[in-house]
Amino acid sequence: MSIPSNLPLRNDLAGEEPYGAPQLDVPVCLNVNENPYAPSEAVIDTILERVRAVAPTLNRYPDREHAELRKALAAYLRKESQVELEPEQIWAANGSNEIMLQVFQAFGGPGRTALGFAPTYSMYPEYARDTFTAWTTVPRNADFTLDVDAAVKAILETRPSIVLITSPNNPTGTPATMEQIEALLAACEKAGVDGAPEGTHPLLVVDEAYIEFRRPGKPSATTLIADHPNLAVSRTMSKAFAYAGARVGYIAANTGVIDSLRIVRMPYHLSAVTQAVALAALDHTDEQLAQVGHLRDTRDALVDWFRQQTYKGQPIQVADTDSNFVFFGVFDDREWIFNELLNRGVLIRDVGPEGWLRVCMGTDEEMEAFKSAFLEVIRLAEQR
Numbered sequence: 571m572s573i574p575s576n577l578p579l580r581n582d583l584a585g586e587e588p589y590g591a592p593q594l595d596v597p598v599c600l601n602v603n604e605n606p607y608a609p610s611e612a613v614i615d616t617i618l619e620r621v622r623a624v625a626p627t628l629n630r631y632p633d634r635e636h637a638e639l640r641k642a643l644a645a646y647l648r649k650e651s652q653v654e655l656e657p658e659q660i661w662a663a664n665g666s667n668e669i670m671l672q673v674f675q676a677f678g679g680p681g682r683t684a685l686g687f688a689p690t691y692s693m694y695p696e697y698a699r700d701t702f703t704a705w706t707t708v709p710r711n712a713d714f715t716l717d718v719d720a721a722v723k724a725i726l727e728t729r730p731s732i733v734l735i736t737s738p739n740n741p742t743g744t745p746a747t748m749e750q751i752e753a754l755l756a757a758c759e760k761a762g763v764d765g766a767p768e769g770t771h772p773l774l775v776v777d778e779a780y781i782e783f784r785r786p787g788k789p790s791a792t793t794l795i796a797d798h799p800n801l802a803v804s805r806t807m808s809k810a811f812a813y814a815g816a817r818v819g820y821i822a823a824n825t826g827v828i829d830s831l832r833i834v835r836m837p838y839h840l841s842a843v844t845q846a847v848a849l850a851a852l853d854h855t856d857e858q859l860a861q862v863g864h865l866r867d868t869r870d871a872l873v874d875w876f877r878q879q880t881y882k883g884q885p886i887q888v889a890d891t892d893s894n895f896v897f898f899g900v901f902d903d904r905e906w907i908f909n910e911l912l913n914r915g916v917l918i919r920d921v922g923p924e925g926w927l928r929v930c931m932g933t934d935e936e937m938e939a940f941k942s943a944f945l946e947v948i949r950l951a952e953q954r
């Protein structure tokens with residue numbers, strides 16, 4: 571980083587680094603929770619057809635309301651989460667990162683607070699910083715589940731404008747139950763908001779970036795939207811949907827929330843090409859999600875495998891996970907383990923509480939490579 575001191579960078583950004591996991595050219599990349607399976611030839615053909623169809627219109631701005639995409643996303647949610655939402659209750663942007671920034675732009679700001687549950691996704695404090703929103707967290711229980719009593723108390727006392735539950739949580743994989751979400755919703759519906767007029771209540775945002783990896787039969791928080799005007803559920807095509815490179819995220823909520831986001835969005839934020847590419851994948855939802863069941867099995871098998879391993883005479887701890895990654899520890903030298911895995915061509919993530927590591931599910935071959943490198947590295951660590 572080299573920013574000359576005579577540039578008028580915002581004072582609070584001095585010394586800050588751009589956020590991002592390392593992008594390294596190594597054989598086994600298990601660090602950013604992607605789906606390892608590439609789009610099929612059929613999907614690629616549809617992408618090309620759809621992009622070909624919009625190409626002659628690229629002299630014009632795209633549909634800034636992305637109506638066709640919102641309709642297709644509503645159809646997807648109907649199928650995936652058995653929830654009936656109007657296209658007007660859905661809003662898309664360039665990744666759920668952009669959606670969440672829009673949430674903070676619309677509902678955060680100076681004098682307001684956003685509340686999350688730590689450890690959690692490390693981008694949240696950045697959205698807060700960028701929008702001059704205060705960021706505060708309530709610690710999760712030792713097993714990374716939500717501490718509902720502490721959460722309710724904090725909502726009532728802190729009076730935040732945004733409450734952010736990540737379910738399944740990143741980096742731990744922990745799901746929130748519907749009862750927990752409903753308890754926090756009830757607290758939000760009771761609480762006031764500092765920096766907002768009397769009678770205002772916090773917006774509860776459930777970040778469901780990894781929800782398609784939940785255990786079969788478990789509902790999505792989108793099913794609560796009809797009864798809760800202060801609930802928004804953010805989702806992404808980057809994870810289970812195997813479309814991280816396309817940069818498409820979306821949020822489902824009642825129209826009041828969506829209309830608030832429409833105030834802060836950039837004009838024409840979602841390019842015609844992005845809309846076309848997103849629609850192409852949504853033409854093939856079954857194919858895009860074809861490997862999700864296998865990735866769930868891979869995850870459960872890896873959790874079982876970890877639980878049979880020891881490190882320095884102690885069992886390896888593994889957080890229960892409903893996601894496509896596994897959070898494991900506790901290592902007194904996690905950086906060393908991370909680097910030794912990298913030396914063997916396996917990139918994972920050193921994130922979250924001290925001593926823990928996160929690995930996301932790859933192909934069967936990648937998982938074998940990870941497991942054999944990991945065993946080699948921990949045996950070496952024990953001899954150090």
Ligand SMILES: Cc1ncc(COP(=O)(O)O)c(C=O)c1O
Pocket residue numbers: 602603664665666667668691736739740777779805806807808814818819
């Ligand atoms: C919990 C969570 N939310 C949101 C995102 C952002 O995803 P995207 O911007 O690719 O939709 C991520 C990415 O890792 C995440 O882990």
